[in-house]
Amino acid sequence: MSKRNEKVLMIPKIKLGIVIDHIPAGEGVKILEIISRYEEMQDVPVTLGLNYDSKKMGRKDLIKMQLEFLSPEIIQHISIVVPGVTIKAIKDYRVYSKVVVQAPKVIKNLLLCKNPNCVTNLESGIETLFHAVDEESNRVRCNFCERIFDRSELKPIIK
């Protein structure tokens, strides 16, 4: 049996939905965790595939969701936690649009500051704001307390 057919058996094609592809192996669970926090995603059928062979990446994870539209908020969250994944929209079993999501340079009210003495944690109702420290790294600086963190160590805000 060819590899292509094996894939079909393991994770079925969807007629209409969203596929998150090129997820670095092991990171799929992180994305699943984000998705599961959103109320609008509670009843959506989701399939998670782990450790697939990938020409580009060696190994990758994959997520398929049966819904028409993924909110920009969720896409932004994914781009912050696992930048570089491809999000594909599927219609009639075909990819009709795809986009590679990169981490934004400015992250507004999506992550919590880890510094307990930061004003965003001391006062209620303050929107958080982070700026990317540089192009390559995953580090961001809190606009308020000016501390620098790795993006992955900051908890997302779920509204």
Place this chain on the structure above:
Amino acid sequence: MKKDLISMEDLTVDEIKDYLKLAHSVEKLPADERFRLLQGKIMAAMFFEPSTRTRLSFESAMHRLGGGVIGFAEQSATSVSKGESFTDTIHTVENYCDIMVIRHPGEGTARLAARVSSIPVINAGDGSNQHPTQTLLDIFTIEKDLGKISGIKVAFVGDLKYSRTVHSLIRALMKFDVTEFILVAPESLRLPKYFMMTDEPNKYHFYETNHLEEAISKCDILYMTRIQRERFPDLLEYEKVKDSYLLTAAMLEEARPHLRVLHPLPRVNEIAYDVDKTKYAGYFPQARNGVIMREAILLKHLGVKI
């Protein structure tokens, strides 16, 4: 548009030079001329945690310029102690004054105040984050004492791990092409490594040592800081190191003739009293420079030209 002073990270070298230039001009003005500059203006000194020196320095600066001062010196005297939010306090007080000077233990509070207020906000210290007016007065003092900033050699002594004054000044001096730093600190209070990381690792040199004597003859500025007992997890360690960072007049024999000893004050036991009488003692004039720099800051942020 209103202009706030929140963080040294927001300032370019040219902007810092503007503050220095203005401070020099303020210093040259006769007292009676100075007294006319901010008449009718009110500064609110909002000190959510006590800081006698910074508050008095700002109040003195405002009084010397002929302006009025309102404010409080600790949080228990405010409505915040009754449960009022910080932003509500800002929205209320902005109606009472023309400029706000804020000291708060929470990091980022001055930035938040600047965002919600329609009048200029000056950060007088936000937790362990920023204290830009201290850094500006330190640079002003160095420039006055040595006649230049670029190319000098600076030694920092004491608590280099937690001192925001040291962190902020090192970063500012690096912008001014100060490339050689001597860091004198016990192992547990050394400067965090990320302060030494730059895009130009060959340009900047940081020499670390445990011994104060080694630094004295090699630097132009000896910047002393307090070693706080509460920073040591083991008090025995504190007892061991505290005396090795005590500067005495005798130790200054080998110093360069133009050396200045600076200290953000208050000192506890880092500088012996016999140093006060030497030509090297620069820390009390530094406090005087603080008032001049704060006069310059108030003028600049209230948009008054001289």
